Amino acid sequence: MGRLWGYSNSDDLADSSVLAQVCGVFKTHLWADMVYADLAYVKWTKIVYHYVGGYFSKKGFYGRVSAHSTLFVRRKVYTRFGDHK
Incomplete structure (x- = not known):
C-alpha cells in the first residue's frame, strides 16, 4: 500500500x-490528511452534471460529503479508521 489511498474506477x-x-x-499542504474536489460527470465531451462536495467541517462532514x-x-488515516481484516 502506498502513502496515499484513493478509490477510483x-x-x-x-x-x-x-x-x-x-x-x-x-506535498504543499503537509498538515492535510485528506483532499477532495468537486466532480464533473462527463458524457463524451459534455459535462452533464456537476457535483459540489462543499467545505469540510468535522461537524458537517456527515451531511454533504465528497x-x-x-x-x-493519507495511509495513516486509512490505517487508523479503515478495514483491518
Whole structure:
C-alpha cells in the first residue's frame, strides 16, 4: 500500500494529470490528511452534471460529503479508521 489511498474506477479520472495534482496538494499542504474536489460527470465531451462536495467541517462532514472518486487520504488515516481484516 502506498502513502496515499484513493478509490477510483477505470473511467473516473478523465485527465491524466489528476494524480499529479493530488500529490502536489499533499506535498504543499503537509498538515492535510485528506483532499477532495468537486466532480464533473462527463458524457463524451459534455459535462452533464456537476457535483459540489462543499467545505469540510468535522461537524458537517456527515451531511454533504465528497464524491468517492475525488477523495484521497493519507495511509495513516486509512490505517487508523479503515478495514483491518
